[in-house]
Amino acid sequence: MPTLNIWLIDKSSVVHKVVDTCNEIRALMLPCLKRQSYFDDVDVYFPQYKPSPENTDLVVYYLNDGMSVAAKLNEKADAYVAQDQGQTIWSDVGDTNAGKITLHCSEVHVGPRAQASAMGLAKLTVHELMHNKFKLKDALHAQGGLAAGDFNENTKLTDTNAKLFGGALSNQRLQWMDGYHHLSAG
């Protein structure tokens, strides 16, 4: 069975607790994996190169200057994102013979709280990945728990979160990789 890969792209070299962040994200994803049967494992990486994600993989850009990279994909995204907040957007990038292609982008702006707490950063990350896989904007927040609009590093991933997110993990969401080359303020 395939592995779900999560690629964390630290564009601003802002993440200090790299190993802990990977471990905390993986710990949040494991209960979700248990509620589905498509993937048998999840791997979390900070690649030192531009990755080539599978159609089911997930990508998050970490930034620290407030300037959105997601707004480069879709100008409807917020151009400025507050510290310790994230946003996820998608955009149709045209039609091919194979059908419409939609690209997805999640970003997290690592402020003092997320920098100090790998668990806090992991929860911000997983929340944005929920927006990404469900392809839901604010409607996601009705799921509560870590999907709620107001959560913090003490908020638990609920069993409902694990069940619903687990069921969504095999959704194919093509990730926007051009953000790799954009410096956030460029």
Ligand SMILES: [Zn+2]
């Ligand atoms: Zn949200």
